[in-house]
Every structure is written in C-alpha cells, then in structure tokens.
Amino acid sequence: MQFHPFTLIIQALLSLFLISYITKWLYKKTYGNKKNLPPSPPKLPILGNLHQLGLLPHRNLQSLAKKYGPIMLLHFGNKPTLIVSSADSAREIMKTHDVIFSDRLESSVGKRLLYNCKDVSIAPYGEYWRQLKSICVLQLLSNKRVQSFHYIREEETALLMKRIKREYPTGSIDLSEMLTQFTNDVVCRSAFGKKYSAVENGKKFILLLKELLELLGTISIGDFVPMLSWINRVNGFDARVDKVAREFDEFFEGVIRERMENPKKLHGDNFLDILLHIYQNNSTGVTIDRDSIKAIILDVFAAGTDTTSTLLEWEMTELLRNPTIMKKLQHQVREVVKDKNGIITENDLEKMPYLKAVIKETLRLHAPIPLLPRVARKYVKVMGYDISAGTLVMTNVWAIGRDPASWHEPEKFDPDRFFDSRVDYQGLDFELIPFGAGRRGCPGISFATATNGFLLANLVREFDWALPDDVEDLDMSERPGVAIHRAVPLVAVAKQKKMWNS
Numbered sequence: 001m002q003f004h005p006f007t008l009i010i011q012a013l014l015s016l017f018l019i020s021y022i023t024k025w026l027y028k029k030t031y032g033n034k035k036n037l038p039p040s041p042p043k044l045p046i047l048g049n050l051h052q053l054g055l056l057p058h059r060n061l062q063s064l065a066k067k068y069g070p071i072m073l074l075h076f077g078n079k080p081t082l083i084v085s086s087a088d089s090a091r092e093i094m095k096t097h098d099v100i101f102s103d104r105l106e107s108s109v110g111k112r113l114l115y116n117c118k119d120v121s122i123a124p125y126g127e128y129w130r131q132l133k134s135i136c137v138l139q140l141l142s143n144k145r146v147q148s149f150h151y152i153r154e155e156e157t158a159l160l161m162k163r164i165k166r167e168y169p170t171g172s173i174d175l176s177e178m179l180t181q182f183t184n185d186v187v188c189r190s191a192f193g194k195k196y197s198a199v200e201n202g203k204k205f206i207l208l209l210k211e212l213l214e215l216l217g218t219i220s221i222g223d224f225v226p227m228l229s230w231i232n233r234v235n236g237f238d239a240r241v242d243k244v245a246r247e248f249d250e251f252f253e254g255v256i257r258e259r260m261e262n263p264k265k266l267h268g269d270n271f272l273d274i275l276l277h278i279y280q281n282n283s284t285g286v287t288i289d290r291d292s293i294k295a296i297i298l299d300v301f302a303a304g305t306d307t308t309s310t311l312l313e314w315e316m317t318e319l320l321r322n323p324t325i326m327k328k329l330q331h332q333v334r335e336v337v338k339d340k341n342g343i344i345t346e347n348d349l350e351k352m353p354y355l356k357a358v359i360k361e362t363l364r365l366h367a368p369i370p371l372l373p374r375v376a377r378k379y380v381k382v383m384g385y386d387i388s389a390g391t392l393v394m395t396n397v398w399a400i401g402r403d404p405a406s407w408h409e410p411e412k413f414d415p416d417r418f419f420d421s422r423v424d425y426q427g428l429d430f431e432l433i434p435f436g437a438g439r440r441g442c443p444g445i446s447f448a449t450a451t452n453g454f455l456l457a458n459l460v461r462e463f464d465w466a467l468p469d470d471v472e473d474l475d476m477s478e479r480p481g482v483a484i485h486r487a488v489p490l491v492a493v494a495k496q497k498k499m500w501n502s
C-alpha cells in the first residue's frame with residue numbers, strides 16, 4: 001500500500017494536534033491551573049505565536065508588549081518563550097537570576113555552522129563555555145590587546161578617508177558599503193594578521209561571511225516545530241548551510257596549515273596565532289582543539305563585523321537627519337584637535353563627551369542586536385511568575401531603549417539627554433543594554449567602541465556631510481538579520497573640511 005506524502009503530512013499534523021490537546025487536558029485535570037504564568041496573547045495550534053513575529057520581530061514584539069505588559073509568555077512553536085521589554089524585567093533576567101538564564105538556544109543552524117556549538121556565543125553554559133569566555137576576555141579582547149591593535153584602526157581609518165576623498169568628487173558615496181568593508185578589514189586583520197578583501201581567495205571569504213550572517217539570522221522553523229523541519233530540506237536551506245560550513249572549514253584549514261607549516265609566521269599578535277599558541281602549548285591550563293579555534297574565529301566575525309558596521313551606519317544616518325547635532329559634534333571634535341593639524345589620536349576621544357553621547361543615543365535607538373536570547377536552566381520565579389526550565393527568554397533591548405517609562409521623549413534623537421544622566425552601556429544600567437549584561441554579556445565592547453569611536457570622530461572631523469540633493473528625508477526602514485541594518489544603503493555627499501583652526 002502506498003501513501004501520498006501530502007496525506008502523511010496531514011495525518012502527522014492531526015495526530016500531533018490531538019496528542020498535544022489530550023496532554024494539556026490531562027495536565028489541567030491532574031494539576032488544575034496552579035501555575036502563575038505571565039500574560040499571553042492567544043496562539044495558534046502547532047505554530048504558537050510564530051506567525052506574529054513578522055520580518056522584524058523586535059517591532060512586533062514591542063507592539064504586543066504594549067498590550068500584554070513588559071513580561072509576557074509566548075510560544076514559538078512548542079517552545080515557551082518569555083518576552084522581556086522593560087529595564088526592571090531585564091534586570092531580573094540578567095542580574096538577579098543571571099546564572100539561571102545563562103544558557104543559549106540550541107539552534108540547528110548554529111550547531112552546523114559553529115562546529116557543534118564549540119564557539120563562545122552559543123556554547124551551553126558550563127565549564128567549556130567558561131574557559132572559552134575567559135580566553136576571549138583575558139587574551140583576545142582585553143583592553144590591553146584592543147589598545148595594541150590601535151595601528152590597525154589608524155591605518156584602516158586613513159585608508160577609508162583616502163577612499164572617500166577619491167570618490168566624493170563623483171557626487172554621492174555609498175557609506176553603507178564603505179563602513180562594512182572598513183569593519184571587515186579591521187576585524188580580519190585583528191583575527192588573522194592580514195586582510196583578505198584585496199586577494200582573490202579573500203573575496204570568496206567576504207562572500208562566505210555575508211552568507212554566514214544571513215543564515216545565522218534566519219529563524220529555522222524546524223527548531224520550534226520539529227515536524228516541519230523537512231521544509232528546510234526541501235527548499236534548499238539545509239544544503240546552503242552545509243555548503244557554507246564546508247567552505248569555511250576548507251578556508252580555515254588552509255590558513256591554519258599555512259601557519260603551522262611555517263612557525264615563523266606565528267608571531268602572536270592576532271587572534272588566530274594566540275589561539276594556535278594556546279592549542280599547541282596548553283600554557284593557560286585551558287585545552288582547546290582545532291574545531292574550537294575555528295569556531296571562536298567564526299564567532300568574532302559573526303558577532304563583531306556586522307554589529308560594528310551597523311552601529312556606524314545608524315550613527316551617520318542620525319547625524320545626517322539632524323544637522324544641528326552633526327554641527328555640534330563636528331565643532332567639539334575639531335576644537336579638540338585644532339592645534340594638532342586635525343590629527344586625532346585615540347586618547348583625544350576621552351576629551352569628546354559629545355561623541356560618546358552620540359554613540360550612546362544611537363545604541364539606545366538602534367541596538368544592533370535588538371533581541372537577546374537566553375534559556376532558563378531550571379525552574380525559577382520571575383516577578384511572581386512561574387518560569388519553567390527550558391523556557392526561551394528574549395530580551396527586547398530595542399523596546400527597552402524606547403520605553404517611555406525609562407526615557408523622556410523616547411523616539412527623539414537627543415544625545416544631550418546623557419549629560420544629565422550617568423547611564424552607560426556597560427551592562428549595569430538596564431535601560432541601556434545594547435551589549436547585554438551579566439555572564440553572557442558581550443566581551444567585545446572595548447574592541448567595538450574603540451573601532452567605532454575613532455572612525456566616527458575622523459569622519460566628522462575630516463568632512464562636511466549632507467544628503468544628496470534629491471533626498472529630502474532618509475528612509476529609516478530596517479533590514480532583517482542578526483544585526484539590524486538599514487534596508488536601503490546610506491548614500492551621502494562628503495566635502496572635505498579645509499581649515500582645522502577655523
């Protein structure tokens with residue numbers, strides 16, 4: 001006897017629906033409704049609330065939170081998912097119960113692309129993750145190491161300035177593209193000691209990276225509704241993931257082989273060499289294998305490139321939309337360096353509080369990663385609600401940055417608000433947590449802010465910026481992904497500032 005595949009799918013769906021209904025009924029009959037669960041919007045069978053996420057989940061979840069409150073329970077397929085949308089509830093997750101909420105969601109795509117979770121960002125909480133995190137914090141991304149990379153930021157910034165000067169006589173320039181290449185090159189040189197954008201093999205690497213970020217940013221339906229995981233096989237998604245994983249591995253193996261065969265090249269001042277040193281010498285008491293090295297390097301690219309270029313893109317967007325703020329920033333930056341022929345050093349950034357305020361205000365309105373995923377490792381009570389083990393928690397950092405309970409006129413871009421406040425983005429003030437907080441907080445803050453602050457100061461010092469004549473106001477739509485970029489590239493007109501002391 002033969003069954004049509006469609007009949008099988010319908011039968012499977014019906015059986016699952018029936019089983020889930022009976023289980024729920026039995027549970028209610030046995031235990032009653034004793035649990036105190038957070039408010040929930042109605043959900044569909046099987047899909048739960050997945051259909052309500054849309055392409056930009058942070059926005060749709062903010063709208064739902066306005067109706068159901070700052071802590072609400074949704075279901076992504078069969079996965080209970082807590083959505084947290086206020087500073088107070090985020091503090092509960094990332095400070096009060098940080099250890100309990102320090103697991104990540106095990107995603108099938110992440111597992112296949114990141115060497116079975118051997119990286120830092122999706123490794124489950126435990127001894128292995130602790131060791132990798134300490135390598136990141138103490139060896140790869142410490143303040144000292146970030147400072148030692150200052151020459152990379154300076155050289156790449158100078159190259160970008162030259163490129164803009166070369167291109168601006170032609171009219172408008174595509175800033176989005178330039179900012180992406182700049183951050184890729186800075187991260188690439190820090191990771192490998194050289195950049196790949198200029199060589200043929202490297203172009204392939206950049207394309208692979210683009211593909212990796214796109215795949216990591218896709219919600220894989222099979223993770224939430226296992227019976228629908230066949231969709232990814234049929235539509236070619238799984239094949240794409242396997243291809244990217246394979247090609248990255250070949251690329252990394254080539255680079256590692258080249259270094260191991262020529263120990264003179266292992267000079268130690270880049271992430272790969274530092275990791276290979278730990279791998280070969282076991283000098284830090286930490287044991288890592290080859291896959292861990294490749295996974296950590298991938299993490300640095302996945303977590304560090306797109307996030308940093310997105311931030312720069314939104315900063316320039318807001319400055320172009322707000323010419324008065326742009327002028328105020330230019331005035332401060334130019335004043336600080338007017339006696340130095342306009343040359344900025346990284347120490348000068350300390351004397352530019354308005355620059356820091358512009359960066360904070362952009363991070364408040366445009367957190368590059370708007371939703372932070374954590375998973376509860378065991379049962380816990382949060383703000384009086386019962387949260388069961390395995391619950392996925394999404395902290396909506398984007399909504400928290402626009403919460404009127406924390407911010408006066410939240411939709412307004414107003415860097416001055418930070419002069420009356422001590423709120424910072426280091427993970428201690430929960431109304432502004434673009435880098436997360438607690439144990440799983442971002443280890444790349446210094447790297448990102450050093451790269452970002454130095455380039456932004458140079459961009460506004462060196463050039464006067466304007467929108468192209470035919471653009472009255474900028475399109476502010478967002479593009480879905482791991483980091484939320486502008487939907488359309490940022491195009492602007494640059495004119496060089498001639499006199500530093502005017």
Ligand code: HEM
Nearest residue numbers: 120121303304307308368434435436437440441442444448
């Ligand atoms: C503007 C730039 C950046 C932003 C906004 C950002 C934001 C974040 C956020 C929100 C998290 C999750 C935190 C949490 O769950 O509490 C994170 C984790 C992480 N970030 Fe960043 N990041 C940036 C740049 C970087 C850079 C430059 C690197 C490395 C070079 C980096 C490496 C990582 C890693 C490895 C993790 C995982 C940490 C863990 O799970 O323990 N990030 N980042």
